Amino acid sequence: MAISGVFGWLNIRRIEFSVELPDEIYDGRDTLVTIRLENRKKFIPSFLIRAEFTGVRTGFTMIPRNSVEKAAVSAKIHGRGIKKIGEATIASCFPINFFIRYKKFIITEEYVVFPAPRDCNVPPGLGQKGLLREPFSRVKGSDGDVLKIIDYTGNEPLKLIHWRLSAKHEGFKVKEMASSANEPVILDLECLPGGSLERVVSCGAFLVNRFIRQNRPVGLKSGTVFISPDTSRTHRLKLLTQLAVYGKN
Template identity: 25%
Template sequence: MLSFLFRKETVILLITGGIAFAASNTGNNVQWLVFSLLCAYIILGKGASYLNNRKIEIELLELPDIFAGKKSFIPLKITKNNAYRSSYHLHISLQFSPSVKSGEVFLLKLGKSENKTLFMEAEFPHRGEYKLVGASVLSSFPFDVFKSKRKISMQKKIIVYPEIMDVDSNARLYFANNYELSVSKRGEGNEILSLYQYGGNEPLRNIHWKLSAKKDELWVKEYANEESPKVIIFLDWKRIPPDKREEAISVACSLALKYTNSAIMWRLVSGYFDSDFGSNSVHLRKCLTYLALLNDYRQSEGLPMPEITLKTHYSHLLYLSHFMN
């Protein structure tokens, strides 16, 4: 209540009312003149403030990847659809559902038929789907006393990906050694996979001369293939405790980002969701969107681990399970 009484607009109106009361009782022409000037000031301020934030459109541009718990910048296009009048001193804010902590953008001037691209800071506390329900344009031009607020409906859907975690320094908390498998295959790399007796068709450069001299027969070196590694990220909802589910989702999201940035082929398995191997941005966003919207954990469903391991070749299996306790 007190804050309302001490607002600039309220003070001006109270002063104007007081002068009008005094002028009506005394008939003083000077008081009537002051009252008239104050009325003109109020009408001009209110009218100019109202017109100042008309004909303004706000458009949401293509969003960057947004992660929970991390400051993001929402790109906006602000357009003045008036060829004869500019706008000044605009305060622009956004409204989300559920509510989100966001900043405010101040525009000193938006010229005639001008458009500007601005970035609004926002921080989304949790993963999931949010809605940008609207924007507000507040104007106090020209006297910074009388404010006019205009709401613009937007209705845009925003997907917020899970929180990113430091999986490198905390790897041992999530992956037990017996769940991190390495598989080498025959190929033309530099690492020796095995040794076997010469069969007659092997290249001479692969003969292990030292061992052959020792055994008095030819032995050949078989090399491991230097193909890019493939990783399976397996979320086993049967064994992940309920209080660790959000952490498991964040770990899976962080691993997906890490492997995509490293150009490593990876695949996500969670319940009946089973992606193909991939390492591009389309594959990443598909899996991150699934993780962002995941609510049905299908604890008793999904592919068992033996079926996953037999389904395709891989070099590492990252098994998120009960050892997250």
């Protein structure tokens, strides 16, 4: 019995716990979390380790000596905002299932939980309440505002020829139009529909994701914070982070 106790103690010794979280975690949505256990023992493997963190559990049959084992589990994390991983536990009933040994880890690493995206029935058209149009869009198109009048080069579609101006000049003049599809949008959180704060940020997250998916630059205005429109992934995460912490301070 004493020997089995020593084996149980050795089994759980020198194991490091860490969690690999995805960039995007949405409140209450299934997220794939990777639990990573590292056996730092030089000579002996560890067996039957059960790891748990924030209600997520997974088991490892064996972690060979000096190696790392990973297990991906689906988790639902509730509540938006910046969170700490906090307490994690590993436990093992090895070797003979008479006693279970535990080891706790306090992990101070932070992660952001974005608001759950929720469709708030905002039509794709612009000029709606809560959506501000940027004055001059620089992205070329065919259905937006007229950006400028340029000389006809032969490449422009005939429908863009400004006939009246062309009549006053020697050559043809064409209208250079902005694209209404890629028209930058700035979300004003105070004007977004939804009613409650949570609904507003959920709506914001939904719109951010939708517009960027459409390759449409999105910016954000919340109180004194103003983020210029862009379409990059980093920018999207920045917006979502802003929405996650909105109203939390």
